[in-house]
Amino acid sequence: MLLFGCALASRAAAQERAIPFWPDEVPAALHAQVDGTAALQTVRELARFHRVQGTAGYAAAADYVRQKALAAGLSNVAIESFPADGVTRYAHFRSYPGWKATFATLEEVSPQKRPIAAFPELAVALADYSQEADVTAELVDVGKGIDAMAYAGKDVRGKLVLADGSLPAVHQAACVERGAAGIVSAAPNQVTAWSGDDRDLIRWGHLDPYQPNNRFAFMVSKRQAEELRARLSAGEKVRLHAQVRTRMAPGTYDVVVATIPGSDPAAGEVVVTAHLCHESAGANDNASGSAAILEVARGLATAIRLQTLTRPRRTIRFLWLPEISGSQAYLIRHPELVRQMVGGVHMDMVGGLLSATHGTFHLSRTVETLPHAANEIARAWFDHVVRASSRYAERGGSGYDGLTWPGGSREAFVGDVRKVEMGSDHQVFQAGGFRVPMVYFHDWPDVTIHTQKDQPENLDATKLGRVAYMGAGIVWTLAALPDSEAPTLLRCVQAAGGERIARALAAEGPDAPLLQREAVREAAEALGTVATLWPSVAAAAREEIGRLDRRLPAGPVAGKGDLRVPVRSRDVVGPLDVYYFSYLGALDVGKLSHRDDGEVLAYEAMNLVDGNRSISEIRDILTGRYAPVPLPEISEYFDVLAKAKAVSFR
Ligand SMILES: [Zn+2]
Numbered sequence: 001m002l003l004f005g006c007a008l009a010s011r012a013a014a015q016e017r018a019i020p021f022w023p024d025e026v027p028a029a030l031h032a033q034v035d036g037t038a039a040l041q042t043v044r045e046l047a048r049f050h051r052v053q054g055t056a057g058y059a060a061a062a063d064y065v066r067q068k069a070l071a072a073g074l075s076n077v078a079i080e081s082f083p084a085d086g087v088t089r090y091a092h093f094r095s096y097p098g099w100k101a102t103f104a105t106l107e108e109v110s111p112q113k114r115p116i117a118a119f120p121e122l123a124v125a126l127a128d129y130s131q132e133a134d135v136t137a138e139l140v141d142v143g144k145g146i147d148a149m150a151y152a153g154k155d156v157r158g159k160l161v162l163a164d165g166s167l168p169a170v171h172q173a174a175c176v177e178r179g180a181a182g183i184v185s186a187a188p189n190q191v192t193a194w195s196g197d198d199r200d201l202i203r204w205g206h207l208d209p210y211q212p213n214n215r216f217a218f219m220v221s222k223r224q225a226e227e228l229r230a231r232l233s234a235g236e237k238v239r240l241h242a243q244v245r246t247r248m249a250p251g252t253y254d255v256v257v258a259t260i261p262g263s264d265p266a267a268g269e270v271v272v273t274a275h276l277c278h279e280s281a282g283a284n285d286n287a288s289g290s291a292a293i294l295e296v297a298r299g300l301a302t303a304i305r306l307q308t309l310t311r312p313r314r315t316i317r318f319l320w321l322p323e324i325s326g327s328q329a330y331l332i333r334h335p336e337l338v339r340q341m342v343g344g345v346h347m348d349m350v351g352g353l354l355s356a357t358h359g360t361f362h363l364s365r366t367v368e369t370l371p372h373a374a375n376e377i378a379r380a381w382f383d384h385v386v387r388a389s390s391r392y393a394e395r396g397g398s399g400y401d402g403l404t405w406p407g408g409s410r411e412a413f414v415g416d417v418r419k420v421e422m423g424s425d426h427q428v429f430q431a432g433g434f435r436v437p438m439v440y441f442h443d444w445p446d447v448t449i450h451t452q453k454d455q456p457e458n459l460d461a462t463k464l465g466r467v468a469y470m471g472a473g474i475v476w477t478l479a480a481l482p483d484s485e486a487p488t489l490l491r492c493v494q495a496a497g498g499e500r501i502a503r504a505l506a507a508e509g510p511d512a513p514l515l516q517r518e519a520v521r522e523a524a525e526a527l528g529t530v531a532t533l534w535p536s537v538a539a540a541a542r543e544e545i546g547r548l549d550r551r552l553p554a555g556p557v558a559g560k561g562d563l564r565v566p567v568r569s570r571d572v573v574g575p576l577d578v579y580y581f582s583y584l585g586a587l588d589v590g591k592l593s594h595r596d597d598g599e600v601l602a603y604e605a606m607n608l609v610d611g612n613r614s615i616s617e618i619r620d621i622l623t624g625r626y627a628p629v630p631l632p633e634i635s636e637y638f639d640v641l642a643k644a645k646a647v648s649f650r
Contacts, residue, residue, distance in 0.1 A: 018384050019473065021377075021481060021488040027384070029308040030472045033299035036405030036465020042068070042291035043351065043464070044456045047281035050123040053322035053579075054084045054098025054251030061276055062254045065294065065320050072298035073305060074258035074318070082329035085250035086210065090332040091433070091573035092646075093581050095325065096209035098251015099129055104244040106184070106218045109136060111236065116184075117218045123280035124452045126246065127167055127185070128206035130216035133244040135160075135181045141232045145170040145183075156180040160240055162228055164188065167217050168208035175215045182242055183217035186225035192445040194358060199223040201451040204279040209248070209580050216244045253326040255319055260301055262315040262479065268533075269315040269337065270478045271344035271436065272296060272471070273425050275323030283456045284357060285449050288464060289347035289441070290320055295468035296475060312480035314342065323348075324579040327428035331436075332573060341436040342533060343374045345474055346426040349443040350467040354414055356458035359443035361415030361467070366437040367430045367600075368419065368625035369607050371526040373533065374478060376492045378439045379417055381473040385466050389413040403469060408462025419626070422599050432607045433573035437529075439474065441467060478533070486534035493530050494544055497523025501551075511628050513557040518624025524548045562615040562635045566647040568606075576606060576646060584644050590636040597627055602637055609647055 018027045045064060050057035062079050069077045082088075084095040104119040104126040119126035137159045142150045145163025150173070157179035163170040164187050174180035188195065189203045199222040207214045220228075231238060256276065262269070274289035281287070297318045303309040317337070321327050331338050343366070352359045363382050365375045385403060390412035392402020404410055420426075426438040448454040481489060497519075504512075504519035524545045531541035576583040592598040601622055608618045619634040641647045 018388070019380050020492060021380070021477065021485045026309070026476070027473060029303050030299060030476065031403070031469055032308065033302045034295055034465060034469045034472055035299070036408055036461040036463070036468065039291040039295040039464035039468055040351070040407070040456065040459055040461040042294055043283050043287040043459055046287035046290055047283045047456050050101075050120060050280040051277045051282060052099060052128050052279065053253060053277045053325060055101065057280070058277055058322065059254055062256050062320065065256045065276065065290065068294055069256065069258040069297065069318070072294070073301045074297055075261050077258045080255045080257055080330070081252035082255070082326070082333065083250070084253045084325070086212070090329045092571050092583055093325070093328050093574065093578040095253070095329070096580055097248045099246065100249050101126065101246040104130065104216070104218070104242070104246060106240060106242050108238060109241045110239045116224065116240070117220060122202070122452060124202050124204045124219055126244070127217035127219055129209050129214050129248055130207060130244055131214050131247050133182060133216050133242055136239060136241040137181050139184065139228065139232065139238045139240050141229050142174065146173055151178060160184055160242065162225060162232070164225065167205050168211070171207055171211065171214065171217070180215070182215045184220055184225075184228070184240070185217050186220050186222050188222075189451060190445070190449055192358070192447055194447045196222070198447065198453070199226070201448075201453060204450040212248065214248065216242065216246075218242065253322045253329050255321050255326050255330050258297060258318045260297070260304065260312065260316040262313050263311050264313045265315075267314045268342040269317050269340045270475055271317045271319065271341050271429070271438075272475055273319045273321060273327070273344065273346045273429070273438075275326070275348060275425055276320040277322045279450065281455045283454050283459055284349045284352045284443060284446055285454055286323070286348050287456075288349060288351035288459060292347050292350050292464055292468045292471060293318055293320070295464070296472045299468065299472050300476060309476070309480070312476065314479040316475055316479050317341075321425060324425055324428055325581070327425040328574050328578045331428065331434050338434050338436065343372055343437040343478055343529075344429065345441065345471050346424060346429070346438045347441040347467070347471060348424040349446060349449070350441050351459035351464040352443045352446050353409065353458055353460045353463070354411070357443065357446040357448055359446040361413070361463070362421070362442055362444060363415065363417045364420045364426075364440040364442065365417065366420070366439060367604060367607065368522065369604055369621070370430055370435060370437040371522040371529070372437040373489060373493050373526060373529045374437055374439050374474065375526070376496050377477045377489070378474050379496070380492065381470045382415070382417055385413050385470050386415070389466065403462070403466050405461040405465040408465065409460045410462070413463070413466055420600060422603060427575050427603065428578070430607070431575040431603070432568060432609060435607075441471065481534065483534060483536035486530070486537045487540070489534070490527070490530050490537045490541055493526050497526055497548070511623050513553060514620050514624040517553060517557050518621060520548050520551050522625065557620070560616055561631050562619070564638070565612065565614050565650040566609045566638055566641070567611045567650050568609045569646055569648065572646050575603065583646060584640065587640050587644055589640050591633045592637050601626060601629055605634055605637060606641065606646070611650060
C-alpha cells in the first residue's frame with residue numbers, strides 16, 4: 001500500500017491531526033457549520049426552476065441564491081448581468097440569445113386521441129430554443145435524420161419528423177433544407193455502461209441557439225419513439241398537433257456574486273464556483289454544486305461571525321454562473337479580478353447517491369500546466385473524509401466522527417483524486433488568457449444526467465455535507481492558512497513532488513527523460529505557488545526549487561522536429577469552445593480528436609502557447625505531463641489552429 005506523501009510528511013510535524021496543516025479545532029469548526037441536510041433542501045428549492053441560460057427560470061433561481069447569500073451574511077452580494085443577444089462578444093466568444101418559454105403541448109389527434117408531451121409540466125419535453133408554432137401534421141420517421149439518405153423517397157414538407165440524430169443537425173436537414181414543420185426526438189443521452197437500459201428517460205435537448213429561425217422539437221423517451229416507429233412502419237398514418245408558445249429573444253447571462261472579504265487586499269482572492277443553469281429538475285447537474293458552494297459560503301461566514309474562525313487573509317469570491325458562457329463573460333469583463341485570483345474550487349455534480357446515479361465522486365487536480373499547492377491541500381481534505389467516513393461505516397460512531405447528516409447515507413465516501421477532465425467552468429478559468437488554477441469536484445457517470453430523472457431524491461444529504469465540508473476546508477486553507485502552519489504545507493507539497501519524481505524515475509522507454517524532466521518541473525512549479533501564497537516560507541521553498549533545478553538534465557532532452565513558434569491571436573482569450581460556441585466550427589482537428597485524451601491535450605496545447613515555446617516543446621511538455629503524443633498529431637492541430645486564425649507562427 002502506498003503511503004501518501006503528505007501523511008508521511010506530517011507524521012513528524014503533527015501527530016494524528018485530521019488535516020496535517022491544521023489544528024483539529026479548524027476542521028471541527030468547519031464541520032460544526034456545514035449542513036448537508038440544508039444543502040439538500042437548497043437542491044430541492046433550486047430544482048423547481050427550469051434554469052436554462054438566459055431565461056426567466058434561470059433569473060428566478062439566481063434571485064433565490066442571491067437572497068440565500070444575503071441571509072447567510074455574505075458581503076457584496078449582487079447579480080451581474082451580461083448581454084446574451086447573439087451579437088455581444090466576450091473576446092472570441094459570440095454570445096447566443098436567451099429564450100422565452102411559456103407553454104407547449106404535443107398530442108396525437110388521429111387515429112388515437114391522446115397527449116404526448118406537455119411543457120412546462122415536464123420541463124425537458126420541449127427542446128431549448130424552440131419557437132412559436134401551431135401545427136397539425138403527419139409524423140414521418142426519418143431515423144437519425146441527419147443525411148440525405150434518411151430522406152430518400154420521403155416528403156417531409158409541412159410534416160413532423162421523428163428523428164434521433166443531434167437536434168441542430170436534424171433541424172438543418174429536415175426543417176431548413178426540406179421544409180419540415182418540427183421535430184419529435186429521442187436523441188440518446190451521454191454514453192455510459194448503462195446507456196439504453198432505461199427506455200423511459202427523456203433527454204433534455206436543444207436546437208442551435210445561433211439559428212434565429214428555429215422551428216421546434218419535442219423530446220420523447222426511447223419507449224415512446226419505438227412505439228411511434230412501430231406504428232408508422234406498420235403503415236399507420238399518425239397525425240399530431242403541436243402548440244408552442246416560445247421564442248428566442250435577447251437575454252442576459254446572470255452571475256450571482258458574493259464575497260467573504262479578506263483582511264489583506266494585496267493577498268489576492270480565492271474563487272469558488274458552480275454553474276447554476278440547466279433544465280429542471282437538474283438536481284445533481286447542477287443544483288447540487290450550487291447548493292454545496294452556498295453551504296461552503298454560509299458555513300464559513302457563520303464560523304467567522306461566531307469567531308470560531310478568524311477573518312481570512314484572502315478574500316473568498318463565490319460565483320454562481322451560467323455554465324461556461326457565464327464564466328467567459330465574467331472573466332472577460334473583470335480582468336482586474338482575474339489578476340487577483342490565486343486559485344479556487346469548482347463544483348459540478350457533487351451529490352449523487354451511488355445506488356441511484358451509479359456515479360462516483362472525482363476530485364480533479366488543477367491542469368498539469370498549472371501545478372499548484374491546491375492539489376495537496378485538496379488531497380489532505382479528501383483523504384480525511386475518506387478515512388473518517390470508512391471508519392464510521394465499519395464501526396459506527398456519531399456526528400463529526402463519520403461526517404454524516406440526518407436523513408443521509410452512512411456509507412464510506414467513494415471517490416478518487418485524478419487528473420483534470422474537461423467539461424465545465426474550470427476549463428474557462430484555467431484557459432490561456434485567464435490561467436486561474438482550479439480543482440474540480442464532479443460525479444461521473446450519472447445515469448440520470450440531462451434527463452427528467454435527475455431529481456433530488458437521487459441525492460444524499462451526507463454526501464452533500466461531506467463535499468461542502470471538503471470544499472470549505474480547501475477554500476479555507478487557500479484563504480487563511482497562517483504562516484505558523486505554512487511549513488507543514490510546504491513539506492506536503494515537497495513530498496508529493498518527490499513521490500511524482502520517484503515514479504518518473506522508475507519509468508522506462510523513449511519518453512522516460514521527458515517524464516522525469518516534467519516531474520521535476522511540476523514539483524518546482526507547485527513549490528513556487530507555496531512561495532507566492534505564503535511569503536514566510538518563500539525562502540525555504542526557493543531553496544528546494546534550487547535543489548530540484550540542479551536535478552534537471554543539462555541539455556535539451558528532445559524538442560526538435562517542429563520549431564515553429566505559435567503566438568496566440570489577440571482576439572482569443574479563454575477556451576476555444578465556449579458552451580454552444582465552437583471557435584473551430586466544422587474544421588477537423590485531425591488525429592488528436594480520435595484519442596480519449598485528445599480534448600484535454602488540444603486544450604492544454606493551446607494553453608501552452610506563449611510566443612516562446614515551439615510546437616516540439618509543447619509536444620514534449622504534454623508527453624511529460626499527460627501521455628506520449630506523437631509530434632505529427634500536435635503539428636497537425638496547430639495547422640488547424642493557424643487556419644482558424646487562433647494562432648499565427650512567429
Ligand atoms: Zn454540469
